Amino acid sequence: MGTQRNGFSKRETFILAVDVGTTSIRCHVYDKSASIRGSCSTKVSLLYPQPGWVEIDPDDLWKGFVTVVKGAVQDSGLQMCQMESLGISTQRATFMTWDRNTGEPFHNFITWQDLRAAELVKSWNRSCTMKKRFLAASLVVFTTQHVSLRLVWALNNIPQLRQAVEDDSCYFGTIDTWLLYKLTKGLVHATDYSNASATAIFDSYQMCWSGFLCSLLSIPLSILPSVQNTSHKFGTCDPSIFGVPIPIMSLMADQQAAMFGECCFDIGLYPLVGWKIGADVVYLAEGNAAGTGAAIKWAQDLELFSDVKETEAIATSVKDSDGVYFVPSFSGLQAPLNDPKACASFMGLKPSTTKKHLVRAILESIAFRNKQLFDVMLRETRIPITKIRADGGVCTNNFIMQLTADLLGRVNQIGIREAHAEVYCRAGRGLFSALCTVDRRGESEESGDDETKRKSLNGEVDSLQAPSTVPEESPVDMDTITLDPDEEDVDLVHCRIGKIEGLENLDSLVSLRELDLYDNQIRKLENLQALTELEQLDVSFNLLRKIEGLECLTKIKKLFLLHNKITSIANLDQMASLQMLELGSNRIRVIENLDSLSSLESLFLGTNKITQLQNLDGLHSLTVLSIQSNRITKLEGLQNLVNLRELYLSHNGIEVIEGLENNMNDNQIDNWADLDELKNAKGLETVYLERNPLQKDPQYRRKIMLALPSVRQIDATFIRF
16 A cells, blocks of 8 residues: 555546636646646736737746646645646647747747738638538638638748748647647647637548648648547656656647536537547537637726626626626627627716626626527527536626526526536546546546546536547458449548559449548549549549549549649540539649630649649639649630639749730839730639739739729738628
8 A cells, every 4th residue: 555645545646637728727636536636827928919919928838837737736735646647628729830840939829819810811701612612511701710811821921930831840739739749848749629620721521631721721731730539648748847757648629628527418510529539529519709708807907896706796786787788809709790800899888887887788798698609509500408507717607697597598407507617627628538548547447437426517416427448440441341333422531541443343333423532542543434423523632643534534523632642634624514623732733634624613723833824715614713832923824714703823923914024013003904814704803812923013903903893802902892
């Protein structure tokens, strides 16, 4: 038997759970019954270098993380060697990039509150390209809270970052990825599904980074971390940090961790990933009202009250807000309005307004947003909601919770918290870490037969059954798969197929209409001659260098070949039905026979090595043309694209638009009026030409605007509405 310390045997082990929030970092030490044995917290300092910009110093964040872990263990009276595992939850969508060799950051963390990409958000949300691709899933709306367009901003505006991408020496990561990198001394570059899915560059259907979005936004996949299960042994803390090696058994986004900690395990919804354990993926429907804490802190800084605990009594001391309303939009307004530039404001102020009315209006605004999000959730998901659980610091305010219950008409269905209202979301990390620890040991603790107990919000006792074994995904053995000749839709995504000829009966699949071979290891594509009815083929994220047999696919409508190693593509002349062709992120220099694709509506060729764009004469139906990040120096052959609506040519070497060869440095606007190559595209609305030598002319936007009256947007700037 070991010696006794703090009432426990020295051999007993505990779990560390760290939550990195927007305003604080907190660490709790849990025992196996989910009771807290020690805690420590520190503040997060937010930086505001420019109006609308919100950053965090990565060095300060790292120091704070280490401090709270050591402080929580010290507070528990235990030893660091008794810490069996570590689980981490973090604020979502706050990201940074750094040098993969030295670990030096290229910039501060750009937080989810940051508004520097607001113009890009507006630009892409008006683009019909996104709606076409994701129509089957939902209406995808970018927001400034998403990583995607803030990362695009960083790539376009931070020279050393762009150079590092070209040198293949750049890493990208959200806070969880950065902490993991630091804890393992640079050995691990990874994240989990819950954090990845909140970036808006993750495909929650295919469960991988979205090749389509990364290609469209010119985000290199090489900088992105690997994505692992939420419950996974990510690595081990280097002993030099805490004195002992502590396994890192869970990474999780904060909102999803709160759901898990509240035992919300019922039906979810695409596209947000809640968590992934083994082969089981849980999806969530989410509505977000940001800045609640910021509004309370702002009011406190204005001395409307001295202690947050006073607000409940202040609000109830007046019968109403005297007609005053508060808009809680310090970080814009999220769903369903999605306005990143919405400003916080009071309305209805009058001479009779007092501090008490202002405080009440602020608290009421939180309940009103709860009601708004609840109604949207019911309307959009059509999932019946039978129980509502609430956690977080705001839940200690009875005025807000009672008003929320009244507005929702669910007075008896909202589970209200006890003293440790904020504990449950943090318990989520501990529970995940515990589940993974149990699975790795292959045995359960004696106390509870794998049952982790916690007190529920209404004081009853709930239990969470931890699986004795967590099923792991295994690759499909292609030698054992036999396909039914009557199949119309074959989905073999993530099966690690090495050869397509390993599929038995492929030649007999005469009825096959859709074949998905996304994310495998296919090096050669053949045996397609029998697939005469095929309408969609997806072989993205493979190892293809050459494609043969495309001429047999006479009924193909959608062809996806993103992220392979293709150097050239031909034999397109028989694909008269093709409507969408995606060839982004390959090694293509020349494309032949494009002029025969009369039905083609969308053509994506971003991130290749194309030097000249030709053979577009027959593309009368083309509405979207994306050739970003290539080597094009001259734009020509566009005169017949009469239906073109969106043109993306960023990151090339364009110096000349046909008809303007002699006017590159001429500031006479009239000399730009004759754009022979584009003037027939009377519906052209969007043109992206940023990061080309053409931009050296300070008036190039004005000149294009005058020459092309239908254009509403040039690069990220809207010129007409």
